[in-house]
Amino acid sequence: CASYRLRDGVHPLWQSPITIPGGSRQSPINIQWRDSVYDPHLKPLEIRYDPDTCLHMWNNGYSFLVEFEDTTDKSIITGGPLENNYRLKQFHFHWGAVNEWGSEHTVDCQVFPAELHLVHWNCCKFESFEEALMDENGLAVIGVFLKLGANHNGLQKLVDALPSIKYKDSLVELEEFDPSCLLPSCPDYWTYSGSLTTPPLSESVTWIIKKKAIEVDEDQLEVFRMLLFSQAGEDEKRMVDNFRPLQPIMDRTVRSSFP
Numbered sequence: 488c489a490s491y492r493l494r495d496g497v498h499p500l501w502q503s504p505i506t507i508p509g510g511s512r513q514s515p516i517n518i519q520w521r522d523s524v525y526d527p528h529l530k531p532l533e534i535r536y537d538p539d540t541c542l543h544m545w546n547n548g549y550s551f552l553v554e555f556e557d558t559t560d561k562s563i564i565t566g567g568p569l570e571n572n573y574r575l576k577q578f579h580f581h582w583g584a585v586n587e588w589g590s591e592h593t594v595d596c597q598v599f600p601a602e603l604h605l606v607h608w609n610c611c612k613f614e615s616f617e618e619a620l621m622d623e624n625g626l627a628v629i630g631v632f633l634k635l636g637a638n639h640n641g642l643q644k645l646v647d648a649l650p651s652i653k654y655k656d657s658l659v660e661l662e663e664f665d666p667s668c669l670l671p672s673c674p675d676y677w678t679y680s681g682s683l684t685t686p687p688l689s690e691s692v693t694w695i696i697k698k699k700a701i702e703v704d705e706d707q708l709e710v711f712r713m714l715l716f717s718q719a720g721e722d723e724k725r726m727v728d729n730f731r732p733l734q735p736i737m738d739r740t741v742r743s744s745f746p
């Protein structure tokens with residue numbers, strides 16, 4: 488999928504280098520299904536989210552994110568490729584201006600219209616997310632592809648609140664929300680060592696990419712696209728195409744939890 492990978496240069500959105508000098512484990516990547524290696528020792532991923540830990544949703548100028556109270560072990564993941572418990576910090580999305588592209592990772596060069604990232608930090612080894620951000624095993628991000636299909640009932644609750652956070656730095660309180668409703672029921676995933684896909688691009692992420700996509704409908708994606716990168720009062724820049732180009736796999740192996 489070379490067509491998707493911008494060569495070196497500056498990313499139009501983030502004014503940051505697309506490739507990090509010396510970066511050996513950058514994200515996102517294309518997952519070539521036939522090159523992934525089934526690892527029978529991978530455990531099932533255990534996901535325990537408490538809807539009461541949901542705090543608010545806000546527009547941070549890159550995406551919209553739902554943040555969680557992470558001072559206790561109420562919402563954690565463990566098992567899978569992970570050695571420790573990881574606490575849910577936030578989830579957010581990446582999407583395109585049109586349905587033909589938008590995801591960050593691809594599977595056999597197939598692009599999806601959007602991708603969900605659930606961001607967790609290693610609460611056994613670190614005191615805070617900020618500290619974990621700097622360590623090679625600090626973060627675990629679950630990636631879920633979104634594909635066009637039926638309306639997603641659980642997502643609609645967030646979609647209904649998006650108009651209230653149209654502008655950068657706007658925030659809306661959320662009463663409980665259970666992110667488990669955004670996960671496919673199929674337990675299968677790929678996993679590899681990578682990085683954040685937005686600055687600071689830290690190489691601290693164990694990526695867990697779900698094999699099955701969830702379905703959303705066009706109207707829901709259109710509401711994502713009415714968000715703005717810009718603040719109130721600035722000239723309006725629609726929040727679309729907030730995905731990073733594909734990065735070289737270098738000498739990494741993608742493992743699968745399924746044969």
Ligand SMILES: NS(=O)(=O)c1nc2c(F)c(F)c(F)c(F)c2s1
Nearest residue numbers: 604606628682683684685686687
């Ligand atoms: N797209 S991503 O890799 O999941 C991802 N990037 C970032 C990032 F750049 C941050 F500064 C940050 F505080 C995050 F929590 C994430 S999470």
Ligand SMILES: [Zn+2]
Nearest residue numbers: 579581604684
């Ligand atoms: Zn992301």
